[in-house]
Amino acid sequence: GNSVTQMEGPVTLSEEAFLTINCTYTATGYPSLFWYVQYPGEGLQLLLKATKADDKGSNKGFEATYRKETTSFHLEKGSVQVSDSAVYFCALRAGGTSYGKLTFGQGTILTVHP
Amino acid sequence: DADVTQTPRNRITKTGKRIMLECSQTKGHDRMYWYRQDPGLGLRLIYYSFDVKDINKGEISDGYSVSRQAQAKFSLSLESAIPNQTALYFCATSWGTSTDTQYFGPGTRLTVL
Numbered sequence: 001g002n003s004v005t006q007m008e009g010p011v012t013l014s015e016e017a018f019l020t021i022n023c024t025y026t027a028t029g030y031p032s033l034f035w036y037v038q039y040p041g042e043g044l045q046l047l048l049k050a051t052k053a054d055d056k057g058s059n060k061g062f063e064a065t066y067r068k069e070t071t072s073f074h075l076e077k078g079s080v081q082v083s084d085s086a087v088y089f090c091a092l093r094a095g096g097t098s099y100g101k102l103t104f105g106q107g108t109i110l111t112v113h114p
Numbered sequence: 115d116a117d118v119t120q121t122p123r124n125r126i127t128k129t130g131k132r133i134m135l136e137c138s139q140t141k142g143h144d145r146m147y148w149y150r151q152d153p154g155l156g157l158r159l160i161y162y163s164f165d166v167k168d169i170n171k172g173e174i175s176d177g178y179s180v181s182r183q184a185q186a187k188f189s190l191s192l193e194s195a196i197p198n199q200t201a202l203y204f205c206a207t208s209w210g211t212s213t214d215t216q217y218f219g220p221g222t223r224l225t226v227l
Contacts, residue, residue, distance in 0.1 A: 004156075034215075036218075041220075042220055042221075043118070043204055043206075043218030043219050043220045043221050044157070044204065044206075044216075044218040045217075045218065046215050046216070046217075049215070089156060089157065101147075101159060101162060101172070102157075102159070102216060104149075104156035104157040104158075105156050106154050106155055106156040107154075107156050
């Protein structure tokens with residue numbers, strides 16, 4: 001079946017530090033890959049996505065590249081801010097009978113200190 | 115106003131009670147989903163509906179039922195709540211012919227005592 005594995009958290013960084021949150025996946029076919037972010041007290045919102053191998057998704061300074069050879073979609077940001085403190089979820093949407101359904105990783109809590 | 119709303123936002127109930135969580139959307143999307151979020155487990159799909167006449171079980175549907183009353187409304191029911199159904203519940207919507215982005219409501223925190 002489909003699955004997503006994220007790096008263990010929580011992650012604590014100082015402002016302006018470099019961020020990497022690892023994400024690897026298992027899926028049949030060619031899934032689309034997503035990063036969602038959940039700010040405190042809110043629902044999830046899409047941060048970025050990539051729909052085919054070697055695509056790079058980017059938004060708000062965050063980037064992730066779809067690596068089919070390593071089945072990975074790591075999230076990076078060069079300089080984090082306090083306002084980036086949130087829970088980050090990697091997710092995939094596989095094709096076939098799974099069409100339209102998302103499979104989520106367990107989430108990684110990020111805390112950024114001033 | 116929010117595009118995806120959930121009511122109630124918080125609910126405390128007792129074991130054995132019937133509970134209904136409601137979701138409404140103004141985005142005009144055809145697809146709606148119910149997830150539960152547990153610490154360390156991410157979000158898991160309970161039920162999903164691709165249109166008013168199409169209801170499907172997700173990976174953890176036991177103990178839950180749903181009703182798609184209209185394109186804009188999708189309700190989740192716990193017929194007889196139990197403590198391990200204590201969780202954060204999210205409704206989401208998407209448009210079937212577009213780019214797969216799901217839009218989430220703010221969540222309902224349910225506690226079953």
